[in-house]
Amino acid sequence: MFDKDFSAGYLANHMARLFAIGLQRRIAPLNLAPAQFMTLLELWEDDGLTQAELVGRLDVEQATMANTLKRMARDGLIERKPHPKDGRAQQNWLTERARSLQEPATKAASAVNEAALAGLTQWERTALIELMRNTIANLQKTQRPS
Amino acid sequence: MFDKDFSAGYLANHMARLFAIGLQRRIAPLNLAPAQFMTLLELWEDDGLTQAELVGRLDVEQATMANTLKRMARDGLIERKPHPKDGRAQQNWLTERARSLQEPATKAASAVNEAALAGLTQWERTALIELMRNTIANLQKTQRPS
DNA sequence: TAATTATATATAGCAAGGTATATAAATGGA
DNA sequence: TCCATTTATATACCTTGCTATATATAATTA
Structure with missing residues:
Protein backbone atom coordinates (compact mmCIF):
# COMPACT_ATOMS: atom_id res chain seq x y z
CA MET A 1 0.00 0.00 0.00
CA ALA A 33 7.72 35.94 -10.09
CA PRO A 34 9.59 32.78 -8.99
CA ALA A 35 10.71 31.62 -12.43
CA GLN A 36 11.84 35.12 -13.24
CA PHE A 37 13.89 35.18 -10.05
CA MET A 38 15.48 31.85 -10.92
CA THR A 39 16.44 33.21 -14.33
CA LEU A 40 17.80 36.40 -12.86
CA LEU A 41 20.08 34.36 -10.61
CA GLU A 42 21.95 33.27 -13.73
CA LEU A 43 21.93 36.64 -15.43
CA TRP A 44 23.20 38.39 -12.30
CA GLU A 45 26.16 36.02 -12.51
CA ASP A 46 26.61 36.20 -16.28
CA ASP A 47 24.73 38.91 -18.07
CA GLY A 48 23.86 38.49 -21.74
CA LEU A 49 23.32 34.72 -21.74
CA THR A 50 21.31 33.23 -24.60
CA GLN A 51 18.10 31.28 -24.15
CA ALA A 52 19.92 28.02 -24.90
CA GLU A 53 22.55 28.75 -22.25
CA LEU A 54 19.86 29.50 -19.67
CA VAL A 55 18.06 26.28 -20.58
CA GLY A 56 21.24 24.36 -19.88
CA ARG A 57 21.90 26.06 -16.57
CA LEU A 58 18.39 25.89 -15.16
CA ASP A 59 17.35 22.51 -16.54
CA VAL A 60 13.98 23.58 -17.89
CA GLU A 61 12.61 22.95 -21.35
CA GLN A 62 13.42 25.37 -24.14
CA ALA A 63 9.78 26.30 -24.60
CA THR A 64 9.45 27.05 -20.89
CA MET A 65 12.43 29.38 -20.98
CA ALA A 66 11.19 31.05 -24.16
CA ASN A 67 7.97 31.99 -22.40
CA THR A 68 9.69 33.10 -19.20
CA LEU A 69 12.03 35.35 -21.19
CA LYS A 70 9.11 36.80 -23.09
CA ARG A 71 7.41 37.75 -19.81
CA MET A 72 10.66 39.15 -18.43
CA ALA A 73 11.08 41.36 -21.49
CA ARG A 74 7.47 42.43 -21.20
CA ASP A 75 8.05 43.33 -17.53
CA GLY A 76 11.15 45.34 -18.25
CA LEU A 77 13.62 42.95 -16.64
CA ILE A 78 15.66 42.14 -19.74
CA GLU A 79 16.34 43.48 -23.20
CA ARG A 80 16.91 41.05 -26.02
CA LYS A 81 19.56 41.86 -28.58
CA PRO A 82 20.70 39.90 -31.62
CA HIS A 83 23.71 37.72 -30.98
CA PRO A 84 26.76 39.22 -32.70
CA LYS A 85 28.02 35.88 -34.00
CA ASP A 86 24.90 33.75 -34.44
CA GLY A 87 21.96 35.00 -36.42
CA ARG A 88 19.62 32.51 -34.76
CA ALA A 89 20.35 33.51 -31.20
CA GLN A 90 19.59 36.46 -28.99
CA GLN A 91 21.48 37.72 -25.98
CA ASN A 92 19.46 38.58 -22.88
CA TRP A 93 20.70 41.66 -21.07
CA LEU A 94 19.57 42.85 -17.67
CA THR A 95 17.90 46.23 -17.35
CA GLU A 96 18.86 48.63 -14.60
CA ARG A 97 15.69 47.67 -12.79
CA ALA A 98 16.65 43.98 -12.85
CA ARG A 99 20.08 44.76 -11.49
CA SER A 100 18.54 46.78 -8.67
CA MET B 1 25.92 35.83 -2.49
CA ALA B 33 -1.75 12.80 -14.94
CA PRO B 34 0.19 13.46 -11.71
CA ALA B 35 -2.41 15.61 -9.96
CA GLN B 36 -5.07 13.08 -10.88
CA PHE B 37 -2.96 10.33 -9.35
CA MET B 38 -2.52 12.34 -6.17
CA THR B 39 -6.27 12.81 -5.94
CA LEU B 40 -6.92 9.14 -6.61
CA LEU B 41 -4.65 8.24 -3.70
CA GLU B 42 -7.24 9.79 -1.40
CA LEU B 43 -10.28 8.40 -3.16
CA TRP B 44 -8.83 4.90 -3.19
CA GLU B 45 -8.65 5.21 0.58
CA ASP B 46 -12.01 6.92 1.06
CA ASP B 47 -14.32 6.93 -1.91
CA GLY B 48 -16.96 9.61 -2.22
CA LEU B 49 -15.01 12.49 -0.65
CA THR B 50 -16.16 16.02 -1.39
CA GLN B 51 -14.01 18.67 -3.04
CA ALA B 52 -13.54 20.46 0.28
CA GLU B 53 -12.36 17.25 1.96
CA LEU B 54 -9.85 16.61 -0.83
CA VAL B 55 -8.61 20.19 -0.54
CA GLY B 56 -7.92 19.62 3.15
CA ARG B 57 -6.15 16.32 2.62
CA LEU B 58 -3.97 17.37 -0.30
CA ASP B 59 -3.25 20.94 0.72
CA VAL B 60 -3.98 22.54 -2.63
CA GLU B 61 -6.21 25.52 -3.28
CA GLN B 62 -9.91 24.99 -3.77
CA ALA B 63 -9.76 26.34 -7.30
CA THR B 64 -6.97 23.94 -8.17
CA MET B 65 -8.94 20.98 -6.91
CA ALA B 66 -12.09 22.16 -8.71
CA ASN B 67 -10.22 22.08 -12.01
CA THR B 68 -8.52 18.76 -11.32
CA LEU B 69 -11.87 17.16 -10.47
CA LYS B 70 -13.41 18.59 -13.62
CA ARG B 71 -10.68 16.97 -15.72
CA MET B 72 -11.04 13.70 -13.82
CA ALA B 73 -14.77 13.62 -14.51
CA ARG B 74 -14.11 14.45 -18.15
CA ASP B 75 -11.60 11.56 -18.31
CA GLY B 76 -13.98 9.07 -16.77
CA LEU B 77 -12.13 8.67 -13.48
CA ILE B 78 -14.86 9.95 -11.21
CA GLU B 79 -18.59 10.55 -11.17
CA ARG B 80 -19.93 13.50 -9.25
CA LYS B 81 -23.17 13.06 -7.34
CA PRO B 82 -25.08 15.51 -5.18
CA HIS B 83 -24.29 15.24 -1.50
CA PRO B 84 -27.23 13.68 0.34
CA LYS B 85 -27.06 16.09 3.26
CA ASP B 86 -25.59 19.29 1.82
CA GLY B 87 -27.05 20.90 -1.24
CA ARG B 88 -23.88 22.85 -1.90
CA ALA B 89 -21.57 19.88 -2.00
CA GLN B 90 -20.93 17.00 -4.35
CA GLN B 91 -19.51 13.58 -3.61
CA ASN B 92 -16.79 12.29 -5.93
CA TRP B 93 -17.08 8.59 -6.63
CA LEU B 94 -14.51 6.44 -8.40
CA THR B 95 -15.42 4.74 -11.63
CA GLU B 96 -14.52 1.14 -12.25
CA ARG B 97 -11.70 2.32 -14.49
CA ALA B 98 -10.25 4.46 -11.69
CA ARG B 99 -10.37 1.53 -9.29
CA SER B 100 -8.58 -0.66 -11.80
C1' DT C 1 28.57 24.24 -53.78
C1' DA C 2 24.15 21.86 -52.96
C1' DA C 3 21.82 19.19 -49.84
C1' DT C 4 21.30 17.37 -45.39
C1' DT C 5 21.51 17.79 -40.54
C1' DA C 6 21.81 20.30 -36.36
C1' DT C 7 20.81 24.26 -33.53
C1' DA C 8 18.20 28.53 -31.69
C1' DT C 9 13.79 30.30 -31.13
C1' DA C 10 8.90 30.60 -31.40
C1' DT C 11 4.22 29.00 -30.91
C1' DA C 12 0.20 26.13 -29.93
C1' DG C 13 -2.03 23.50 -26.63
C1' DC C 14 -2.65 21.30 -22.15
C1' DA C 15 -1.98 20.40 -16.91
C1' DA C 16 -1.52 22.15 -12.50
C1' DG C 17 -0.89 25.91 -9.14
C1' DG C 18 -2.17 30.25 -7.49
C1' DT C 19 -5.19 34.67 -6.52
C1' DA C 20 -9.48 36.97 -6.74
C1' DT C 21 -14.45 36.90 -7.36
C1' DA C 22 -19.06 35.25 -7.72
C1' DT C 23 -23.07 32.36 -6.47
C1' DA C 24 -25.87 29.29 -3.95
C1' DA C 25 -26.90 26.79 0.11
C1' DA C 26 -26.46 26.26 5.10
C1' DT C 27 -25.98 28.28 9.69
C1' DG C 28 -26.45 31.35 13.49
C1' DG C 29 -28.30 35.19 15.78
C1' DA C 30 -31.22 38.93 16.89
C1' DT D 1 -38.40 34.25 10.99
C1' DC D 2 -35.11 37.26 8.64
C1' DC D 3 -30.54 38.85 7.92
C1' DA D 4 -25.68 38.32 8.13
C1' DT D 5 -22.12 35.19 7.91
C1' DT D 6 -19.96 31.06 6.63
C1' DT D 7 -19.15 27.32 3.56
C1' DA D 8 -18.97 24.62 -1.04
C1' DT D 9 -18.21 25.21 -5.73
C1' DA D 10 -17.33 27.49 -9.94
C1' DT D 11 -14.95 30.65 -13.00
C1' DA D 12 -11.75 34.05 -14.84
C1' DC D 13 -7.16 35.02 -15.40
C1' DC D 14 -2.11 34.47 -14.68
C1' DT D 15 2.47 31.78 -14.24
C1' DT D 16 5.17 27.86 -14.88
C1' DG D 17 6.10 23.45 -17.04
C1' DC D 18 5.78 20.10 -20.57
C1' DT D 19 5.21 18.02 -25.40
C1' DA D 20 5.01 18.65 -30.18
C1' DT D 21 5.74 21.46 -34.23
C1' DA D 22 7.43 24.98 -37.19
C1' DT D 23 10.97 28.22 -38.99
C1' DA D 24 15.26 30.26 -39.77
C1' DT D 25 20.13 30.13 -39.53
C1' DA D 26 24.44 27.39 -38.96
C1' DA D 27 27.30 23.60 -39.89
C1' DT D 28 28.47 19.42 -42.23
C1' DT D 29 28.99 16.45 -45.87
C1' DA D 30 28.52 14.34 -50.22
Whole structure:
Protein backbone atom coordinates (compact mmCIF):
# COMPACT_ATOMS: atom_id res chain seq x y z
CA MET A 1 0.00 0.00 0.00
CA PHE A 2 1.21 3.43 -0.97
CA ASP A 3 1.49 6.03 1.80
CA LYS A 4 1.90 9.46 0.26
CA ASP A 5 3.08 10.94 3.55
CA PHE A 6 6.23 8.86 3.25
CA SER A 7 6.62 9.03 -0.51
CA ALA A 8 9.65 11.04 -1.60
CA GLY A 9 7.93 12.20 -4.77
CA TYR A 10 4.78 13.35 -3.04
CA LEU A 11 6.71 15.15 -0.32
CA ALA A 12 8.97 16.80 -2.90
CA ASN A 13 5.93 18.13 -4.72
CA HIS A 14 4.28 19.36 -1.55
CA MET A 15 7.45 20.98 -0.24
CA ALA A 16 8.17 22.69 -3.57
CA ARG A 17 4.66 24.13 -3.68
CA LEU A 18 5.06 25.58 -0.21
CA PHE A 19 8.47 27.03 -1.04
CA ALA A 20 6.99 28.59 -4.17
CA ILE A 21 4.18 30.23 -2.23
CA GLY A 22 6.62 31.57 0.32
CA LEU A 23 8.91 33.01 -2.32
CA GLN A 24 6.09 34.35 -4.45
CA ARG A 25 4.61 36.25 -1.52
CA ARG A 26 7.90 37.84 -0.64
CA ILE A 27 8.98 38.88 -4.11
CA ALA A 28 5.56 39.90 -5.39
CA PRO A 29 6.13 43.41 -3.97
CA LEU A 30 9.16 43.60 -6.26
CA ASN A 31 6.93 42.70 -9.21
CA LEU A 32 8.90 39.53 -9.63
CA ALA A 33 7.72 35.94 -10.09
CA PRO A 34 9.59 32.78 -8.99
CA ALA A 35 10.71 31.62 -12.43
CA GLN A 36 11.84 35.12 -13.24
CA PHE A 37 13.89 35.18 -10.05
CA MET A 38 15.48 31.85 -10.92
CA THR A 39 16.44 33.21 -14.33
CA LEU A 40 17.80 36.40 -12.86
CA LEU A 41 20.08 34.36 -10.61
CA GLU A 42 21.95 33.27 -13.73
CA LEU A 43 21.93 36.64 -15.43
CA TRP A 44 23.20 38.39 -12.30
CA GLU A 45 26.16 36.02 -12.51
CA ASP A 46 26.61 36.20 -16.28
CA ASP A 47 24.73 38.91 -18.07
CA GLY A 48 23.86 38.49 -21.74
CA LEU A 49 23.32 34.72 -21.74
CA THR A 50 21.31 33.23 -24.60
CA GLN A 51 18.10 31.28 -24.15
CA ALA A 52 19.92 28.02 -24.90
CA GLU A 53 22.55 28.75 -22.25
CA LEU A 54 19.86 29.50 -19.67
CA VAL A 55 18.06 26.28 -20.58
CA GLY A 56 21.24 24.36 -19.88
CA ARG A 57 21.90 26.06 -16.57
CA LEU A 58 18.39 25.89 -15.16
CA ASP A 59 17.35 22.51 -16.54
CA VAL A 60 13.98 23.58 -17.89
CA GLU A 61 12.61 22.95 -21.35
CA GLN A 62 13.42 25.37 -24.14
CA ALA A 63 9.78 26.30 -24.60
CA THR A 64 9.45 27.05 -20.89
CA MET A 65 12.43 29.38 -20.98
CA ALA A 66 11.19 31.05 -24.16
CA ASN A 67 7.97 31.99 -22.40
CA THR A 68 9.69 33.10 -19.20
CA LEU A 69 12.03 35.35 -21.19
CA LYS A 70 9.11 36.80 -23.09
CA ARG A 71 7.41 37.75 -19.81
CA MET A 72 10.66 39.15 -18.43
CA ALA A 73 11.08 41.36 -21.49
CA ARG A 74 7.47 42.43 -21.20
CA ASP A 75 8.05 43.33 -17.53
CA GLY A 76 11.15 45.34 -18.25
CA LEU A 77 13.62 42.95 -16.64
CA ILE A 78 15.66 42.14 -19.74
CA GLU A 79 16.34 43.48 -23.20
CA ARG A 80 16.91 41.05 -26.02
CA LYS A 81 19.56 41.86 -28.58
CA PRO A 82 20.70 39.90 -31.62
CA HIS A 83 23.71 37.72 -30.98
CA PRO A 84 26.76 39.22 -32.70
CA LYS A 85 28.02 35.88 -34.00
CA ASP A 86 24.90 33.75 -34.44
CA GLY A 87 21.96 35.00 -36.42
CA ARG A 88 19.62 32.51 -34.76
CA ALA A 89 20.35 33.51 -31.20
CA GLN A 90 19.59 36.46 -28.99
CA GLN A 91 21.48 37.72 -25.98
CA ASN A 92 19.46 38.58 -22.88
CA TRP A 93 20.70 41.66 -21.07
CA LEU A 94 19.57 42.85 -17.67
CA THR A 95 17.90 46.23 -17.35
CA GLU A 96 18.86 48.63 -14.60
CA ARG A 97 15.69 47.67 -12.79
CA ALA A 98 16.65 43.98 -12.85
CA ARG A 99 20.08 44.76 -11.49
CA SER A 100 18.54 46.78 -8.67
CA LEU A 101 16.46 43.79 -7.60
CA GLN A 102 19.37 41.50 -6.85
CA GLU A 103 19.80 42.44 -3.24
CA PRO A 104 16.15 42.55 -2.12
CA ALA A 105 15.22 39.44 -4.09
CA THR A 106 18.05 37.26 -2.83
CA LYS A 107 17.32 38.43 0.69
CA ALA A 108 13.71 37.39 0.25
CA ALA A 109 14.77 33.96 -0.99
CA SER A 110 17.16 33.52 1.90
CA ALA A 111 14.39 34.43 4.32
CA VAL A 112 12.16 31.71 2.89
CA ASN A 113 14.95 29.17 3.21
CA GLU A 114 15.57 30.25 6.77
CA ALA A 115 11.90 29.93 7.69
CA ALA A 116 11.71 26.52 6.02
CA LEU A 117 14.73 25.17 7.85
CA ALA A 118 13.94 26.71 11.22
CA GLY A 119 14.62 24.31 14.03
CA LEU A 120 16.95 22.14 11.97
CA THR A 121 20.55 21.91 13.12
CA GLN A 122 23.32 22.93 10.76
CA TRP A 123 24.11 19.28 10.32
CA GLU A 124 20.53 18.50 9.37
CA ARG A 125 20.38 21.37 6.92
CA THR A 126 23.49 20.18 5.19
CA ALA A 127 22.17 16.63 5.13
CA LEU A 128 18.90 17.74 3.53
CA ILE A 129 20.71 19.75 0.86
CA GLU A 130 23.06 16.91 0.06
CA LEU A 131 20.31 14.30 -0.04
CA MET A 132 18.28 16.48 -2.40
CA ARG A 133 21.31 17.00 -4.63
CA ASN A 134 21.88 13.27 -4.69
CA THR A 135 18.24 12.61 -5.54
CA ILE A 136 18.31 15.19 -8.32
CA ALA A 137 21.38 13.54 -9.80
CA ASN A 138 19.67 10.15 -9.68
CA LEU A 139 16.56 11.43 -11.40
CA GLN A 140 18.56 13.20 -14.08
CA LYS A 141 20.48 10.01 -14.71
CA THR A 142 17.39 7.89 -15.25
CA GLN A 143 15.54 10.37 -17.41
CA ARG A 144 18.27 11.75 -19.60
CA PRO A 145 20.17 8.75 -20.95
CA SER A 146 17.59 8.92 -23.71
CA MET B 1 25.92 35.83 -2.49
CA PHE B 2 23.16 33.41 -3.24
CA ASP B 3 24.16 29.97 -4.52
CA LYS B 4 21.12 28.24 -5.96
CA ASP B 5 22.87 24.87 -5.93
CA PHE B 6 22.78 24.95 -2.14
CA SER B 7 19.43 26.71 -1.72
CA ALA B 8 16.78 24.45 -0.22
CA GLY B 9 14.02 26.21 -2.14
CA TYR B 10 15.73 25.98 -5.49
CA LEU B 11 16.66 22.34 -4.98
CA ALA B 12 13.12 21.50 -3.86
CA ASN B 13 11.73 23.04 -7.03
CA HIS B 14 14.23 21.26 -9.25
CA MET B 15 13.73 17.91 -7.53
CA ALA B 16 9.95 18.20 -7.71
CA ARG B 17 10.08 18.96 -11.43
CA LEU B 18 12.19 15.88 -12.03
CA PHE B 19 9.90 13.69 -9.92
CA ALA B 20 6.92 15.01 -11.85
CA ILE B 21 8.49 14.17 -15.20
CA GLY B 22 9.35 10.68 -13.99
CA LEU B 23 5.84 10.04 -12.73
CA GLN B 24 4.17 11.60 -15.73
CA ARG B 25 6.09 9.39 -18.14
CA ARG B 26 5.19 6.26 -16.27
CA ILE B 27 1.52 6.92 -15.77
CA ALA B 28 0.86 8.54 -19.13
CA PRO B 29 0.20 5.07 -20.63
CA LEU B 30 -2.59 4.74 -18.06
CA ASN B 31 -4.04 8.02 -19.32
CA LEU B 32 -3.40 9.51 -15.92
CA ALA B 33 -1.75 12.80 -14.94
CA PRO B 34 0.19 13.46 -11.71
CA ALA B 35 -2.41 15.61 -9.96
CA GLN B 36 -5.07 13.08 -10.88
CA PHE B 37 -2.96 10.33 -9.35
CA MET B 38 -2.52 12.34 -6.17
CA THR B 39 -6.27 12.81 -5.94
CA LEU B 40 -6.92 9.14 -6.61
CA LEU B 41 -4.65 8.24 -3.70
CA GLU B 42 -7.24 9.79 -1.40
CA LEU B 43 -10.28 8.40 -3.16
CA TRP B 44 -8.83 4.90 -3.19
CA GLU B 45 -8.65 5.21 0.58
CA ASP B 46 -12.01 6.92 1.06
CA ASP B 47 -14.32 6.93 -1.91
CA GLY B 48 -16.96 9.61 -2.22
CA LEU B 49 -15.01 12.49 -0.65
CA THR B 50 -16.16 16.02 -1.39
CA GLN B 51 -14.01 18.67 -3.04
CA ALA B 52 -13.54 20.46 0.28
CA GLU B 53 -12.36 17.25 1.96
CA LEU B 54 -9.85 16.61 -0.83
CA VAL B 55 -8.61 20.19 -0.54
CA GLY B 56 -7.92 19.62 3.15
CA ARG B 57 -6.15 16.32 2.62
CA LEU B 58 -3.97 17.37 -0.30
CA ASP B 59 -3.25 20.94 0.72
CA VAL B 60 -3.98 22.54 -2.63
CA GLU B 61 -6.21 25.52 -3.28
CA GLN B 62 -9.91 24.99 -3.77
CA ALA B 63 -9.76 26.34 -7.30
CA THR B 64 -6.97 23.94 -8.17
CA MET B 65 -8.94 20.98 -6.91
CA ALA B 66 -12.09 22.16 -8.71
CA ASN B 67 -10.22 22.08 -12.01
CA THR B 68 -8.52 18.76 -11.32
CA LEU B 69 -11.87 17.16 -10.47
CA LYS B 70 -13.41 18.59 -13.62
CA ARG B 71 -10.68 16.97 -15.72
CA MET B 72 -11.04 13.70 -13.82
CA ALA B 73 -14.77 13.62 -14.51
CA ARG B 74 -14.11 14.45 -18.15
CA ASP B 75 -11.60 11.56 -18.31
CA GLY B 76 -13.98 9.07 -16.77
CA LEU B 77 -12.13 8.67 -13.48
CA ILE B 78 -14.86 9.95 -11.21
CA GLU B 79 -18.59 10.55 -11.17
CA ARG B 80 -19.93 13.50 -9.25
CA LYS B 81 -23.17 13.06 -7.34
CA PRO B 82 -25.08 15.51 -5.18
CA HIS B 83 -24.29 15.24 -1.50
CA PRO B 84 -27.23 13.68 0.34
CA LYS B 85 -27.06 16.09 3.26
CA ASP B 86 -25.59 19.29 1.82
CA GLY B 87 -27.05 20.90 -1.24
CA ARG B 88 -23.88 22.85 -1.90
CA ALA B 89 -21.57 19.88 -2.00
CA GLN B 90 -20.93 17.00 -4.35
CA GLN B 91 -19.51 13.58 -3.61
CA ASN B 92 -16.79 12.29 -5.93
CA TRP B 93 -17.08 8.59 -6.63
CA LEU B 94 -14.51 6.44 -8.40
CA THR B 95 -15.42 4.74 -11.63
CA GLU B 96 -14.52 1.14 -12.25
CA ARG B 97 -11.70 2.32 -14.49
CA ALA B 98 -10.25 4.46 -11.69
CA ARG B 99 -10.37 1.53 -9.29
CA SER B 100 -8.58 -0.66 -11.80
CA LEU B 101 -5.70 1.82 -11.99
CA GLN B 102 -4.75 1.60 -8.33
CA GLU B 103 -2.26 -1.21 -8.66
CA PRO B 104 -0.45 -0.14 -11.84
CA ALA B 105 -0.37 3.52 -10.84
CA THR B 106 0.99 3.00 -7.34
CA LYS B 107 3.58 0.62 -8.76
CA ALA B 108 4.65 3.32 -11.21
CA ALA B 109 4.98 5.85 -8.40
CA SER B 110 6.99 3.43 -6.29
CA ALA B 111 9.29 2.81 -9.22
CA VAL B 112 9.98 6.53 -9.56
CA ASN B 113 10.74 6.79 -5.85
CA GLU B 114 13.05 3.81 -6.09
CA ALA B 115 14.93 5.30 -9.04
CA ALA B 116 15.21 8.63 -7.27
CA LEU B 117 16.59 7.12 -4.08
CA ALA B 118 18.89 4.62 -5.74
CA GLY B 119 22.20 4.42 -4.02
CA LEU B 120 20.92 5.92 -0.80
CA THR B 121 21.05 3.74 2.29
CA GLN B 122 17.86 2.99 4.16
CA TRP B 123 19.02 5.37 6.85
CA GLU B 124 19.56 8.16 4.31
CA ARG B 125 16.16 7.56 2.74
CA THR B 126 14.47 7.84 6.10
CA ALA B 127 16.47 10.95 6.91
CA LEU B 128 15.45 12.61 3.64
CA ILE B 129 11.79 11.81 4.19
CA GLU B 130 11.84 13.08 7.75
CA LEU B 131 13.72 16.25 6.87
CA MET B 132 11.23 17.00 4.10
CA ARG B 133 8.32 16.40 6.46
CA ASN B 134 9.90 18.73 8.96
CA THR B 135 10.46 21.40 6.32
CA ILE B 136 6.88 21.09 5.10
CA ALA B 137 5.62 21.57 8.64
CA ASN B 138 7.79 24.65 9.06
CA LEU B 139 6.56 26.20 5.84
CA GLN B 140 2.95 25.46 6.68
CA LYS B 141 3.44 27.08 10.04
CA THR B 142 4.81 30.33 8.62
CA GLN B 143 2.29 30.70 5.83
CA ARG B 144 -0.89 29.61 7.49
CA PRO B 145 -0.98 31.51 10.76
CA SER B 146 -2.88 34.03 8.68
C1' DT C 1 28.57 24.24 -53.78
C1' DA C 2 24.15 21.86 -52.96
C1' DA C 3 21.82 19.19 -49.84
C1' DT C 4 21.30 17.37 -45.39
C1' DT C 5 21.51 17.79 -40.54
C1' DA C 6 21.81 20.30 -36.36
C1' DT C 7 20.81 24.26 -33.53
C1' DA C 8 18.20 28.53 -31.69
C1' DT C 9 13.79 30.30 -31.13
C1' DA C 10 8.90 30.60 -31.40
C1' DT C 11 4.22 29.00 -30.91
C1' DA C 12 0.20 26.13 -29.93
C1' DG C 13 -2.03 23.50 -26.63
C1' DC C 14 -2.65 21.30 -22.15
C1' DA C 15 -1.98 20.40 -16.91
C1' DA C 16 -1.52 22.15 -12.50
C1' DG C 17 -0.89 25.91 -9.14
C1' DG C 18 -2.17 30.25 -7.49
C1' DT C 19 -5.19 34.67 -6.52
C1' DA C 20 -9.48 36.97 -6.74
C1' DT C 21 -14.45 36.90 -7.36
C1' DA C 22 -19.06 35.25 -7.72
C1' DT C 23 -23.07 32.36 -6.47
C1' DA C 24 -25.87 29.29 -3.95
C1' DA C 25 -26.90 26.79 0.11
C1' DA C 26 -26.46 26.26 5.10
C1' DT C 27 -25.98 28.28 9.69
C1' DG C 28 -26.45 31.35 13.49
C1' DG C 29 -28.30 35.19 15.78
C1' DA C 30 -31.22 38.93 16.89
C1' DT D 1 -38.40 34.25 10.99
C1' DC D 2 -35.11 37.26 8.64
C1' DC D 3 -30.54 38.85 7.92
C1' DA D 4 -25.68 38.32 8.13
C1' DT D 5 -22.12 35.19 7.91
C1' DT D 6 -19.96 31.06 6.63
C1' DT D 7 -19.15 27.32 3.56
C1' DA D 8 -18.97 24.62 -1.04
C1' DT D 9 -18.21 25.21 -5.73
C1' DA D 10 -17.33 27.49 -9.94
C1' DT D 11 -14.95 30.65 -13.00
C1' DA D 12 -11.75 34.05 -14.84
C1' DC D 13 -7.16 35.02 -15.40
C1' DC D 14 -2.11 34.47 -14.68
C1' DT D 15 2.47 31.78 -14.24
C1' DT D 16 5.17 27.86 -14.88
C1' DG D 17 6.10 23.45 -17.04
C1' DC D 18 5.78 20.10 -20.57
C1' DT D 19 5.21 18.02 -25.40
C1' DA D 20 5.01 18.65 -30.18
C1' DT D 21 5.74 21.46 -34.23
C1' DA D 22 7.43 24.98 -37.19
C1' DT D 23 10.97 28.22 -38.99
C1' DA D 24 15.26 30.26 -39.77
C1' DT D 25 20.13 30.13 -39.53
C1' DA D 26 24.44 27.39 -38.96
C1' DA D 27 27.30 23.60 -39.89
C1' DT D 28 28.47 19.42 -42.23
C1' DT D 29 28.99 16.45 -45.87
C1' DA D 30 28.52 14.34 -50.22
